[in-house]
Amino acid sequence: MFGGRKTMRNRLNSPLPSFFAPAPEALLSAPRPGPHPLEVYDITYLHFHDNLELGVCVSGQGACQVEGVLYPFAAGDVRALFGAEFLARWAEGDARVFNLETVLSDGGAPLPKAGPNLRAPAECAAGLRALAPSAICLANNHAMDFGAPGLRATQKALSGLNTFGAGETLAQASQAQILGDAAIYACAEREFGIADIAAPGTNPFDPLESFDAVAALRAQGHRVIVLYHGGLEKYRYPSPNLRRVCRKFVEKGADLVLCQHSHSVGCREAYQGKTIVYGQGNLLFARYSDEHWNTGLLIGVDTRDMRPVFVPLERREGGVRVSTDASILEGFEARSREIAREGFVEEAFAQRAARADYEKKLFGRLGRYVRKLGLCERLMDEPSAAGVVNLLECDAHRELAAQMLRQKYLKG
Numbered sequence: 001m002f003g004g005r006k007t008m009r010n011r012l013n014s015p016l017p018s019f020f021a022p023a024p025e026a027l028l029s030a031p032r033p034g035p036h037p038l039e040v041y042d043i044t045y046l047h048f049h050d051n052l053e054l055g056v057c058v059s060g061q062g063a064c065q066v067e068g069v070l071y072p073f074a075a076g077d078v079r080a081l082f083g084a085e086f087l088a089r090w091a092e093g094d095a096r097v098f099n100l101e102t103v104l105s106d107g108g109a110p111l112p113k114a115g116p117n118l119r120a121p122a123e124c125a126a127g128l129r130a131l132a133p134s135a136i137c138l139a140n141n142h143a144m145d146f147g148a149p150g151l152r153a154t155q156k157a158l159s160g161l162n163t164f165g166a167g168e169t170l171a172q173a174s175q176a177q178i179l180g181d182a183a184i185y186a187c188a189e190r191e192f193g194i195a196d197i198a199a200p201g202t203n204p205f206d207p208l209e210s211f212d213a214v215a216a217l218r219a220q221g222h223r224v225i226v227l228y229h230g231g232l233e234k235y236r237y238p239s240p241n242l243r244r245v246c247r248k249f250v251e252k253g254a255d256l257v258l259c260q261h262s263h264s265v266g267c268r269e270a271y272q273g274k275t276i277v278y279g280q281g282n283l284l285f286a287r288y289s290d291e292h293w294n295t296g297l298l299i300g301v302d303t304r305d306m307r308p309v310f311v312p313l314e315r316r317e318g319g320v321r322v323s324t325d326a327s328i329l330e331g332f333e334a335r336s337r338e339i340a341r342e343g344f345v346e347e348a349f350a351q352r353a354a355r356a357d358y359e360k361k362l363f364g365r366l367g368r369y370v371r372k373l374g375l376c377e378r379l380m381d382e383p384s385a386a387g388v389v390n391l392l393e394c395d396a397h398r399e400l401a402a403q404m405l406r407q408k409y410l411k412g
Contacts, residue, residue: 070120072319073127081127081284081319089298089311089322095134095179098283099186099227099260101142105153108146112410113192117145125157135177139165139186139203140229140261144193148200151193165227166202170195173203176217182303183222185214185254189230189261205230205245211252218253223303226254231262231279234292236335237348238266238278243339246276255306258299264292265312265328267335275308278339283313284320295328296320362388 072080078087090096102118104125110117128136136158143166144151151166164177165186173195177184187205188194195201205228217224226249231242238246238259246257250271257276259266266279281296298311312328313320338344359376360367370376380388391397 070124073124074121076126076130078127078130082131083317083319083321085322086298086313086320089300090131093134093300095182096132097135097137097177097179097184098131098133099137099140099229100128100154101140103143103146103150103154104157105146105150108150108153111145111147111150111192113145115141118142119146119150122153122157128158129161133161134179135162135164135184137165137177137184137186137227138163139173139188139227141188141191141193141202143202144200147193151200166200167195168200170197170199170201170203173201174209174213176213176222178222180303181221181223182225183217183220184225184227185210185217186227187229207245207248211248214249214254215252223306224254224256225301226257228257228259229261231259231266232352233261233263235262235352236264236266236279236331237339238345239349240346242278243269243276243345246278247271250274250276256301256308265295265297265332267332267339268308269336269339274306277308281313282315284315295323295325297328297332298322 072078082090102120104122105119106122108119138151138154143154146153155163162177164175164184165173165188167173167175174187177186187203187210190204193201194204214224214226226246228246228249230245232239242259246259249257255274257274258280259276259278260280262279263282264279265281266277268275268277270276277297277299280299282293283296294315296313298313300309300311301307302309310329310332312323312325314323314325314328315321338348357371359380360371363370363379370379391401
């Protein structure tokens, strides 16, 4: 286990390993509050192109402009981006970890996928280095947005820093990041760009492998933290299946499970004496401006007891600041009480499903017109819906349908 920095240094007779290296002076010069021995952070930032045209985001809607956060990253100006209070808390950790949800590259062809392909100039790595991360997680649905060349460009831009959750092979991508006595296992729901036996990509959540990986880390004597990149965007509760998955991680030995990807501050639950967080929100996500995208949680964990501490954040002053808005944590705790009620998770998910509009994806290019003209119910009768449900839920049909669509329509 590793506690405060002074405690750790007393315990070690040799120099601190690289992931315990002190934060640079720029982080340490501000007054600091109490210790946060391990900071596990979801930095979901998207840099596409600044008004100076230093980068580009390629998506189905074309290029996206993002207001002035690109230059401070390229200049390494973390004070402008995060402010003194955040940096003081961040620097108190013996280890600092975040999830990087973009490619660092100056070019390349986008991977054919659903959703935007995110990219920032490689020079933006200067801002990430200035944060003195102990490790950077790449197990997410954007690390492969520009294919294997984009992943390699990101790793090159971050050379000398620890990255995990993605690699040249599945064996590399699935390796946990070891920080002292803590092991961080990262995996992402299966979207685009997942690794295979001999193919680069991100580590996918695989019930045949992921649970055993956590159990093995536990058997080795580690405190185990799972970073699970999954869940529904802008949905503040777990789905029934997500809760089952996260609880199984705990049953297999995880001390803490952090769900990222939802871009919303969600809720938490205690399960078998451990903590599961369903939605950490964002650190810096400058593409959208509503409340979902503008708030997040800094999570500090003392690995002696694995109890997390939550610090609310909000996007303002051209960057991110520790928030004084009490409603962020109040809402987080209120939702946490809600999911403890029997049947609430299922009820909330049923309400969310009633608002979903996946029908438009079933009708190809005509989908949005079918939806807009109210033709879904005419074209999708009960037998047709039953066939689609079977296609999605039956393992054999789902595997074959996915392979058919890749071969016929995805050319990348």
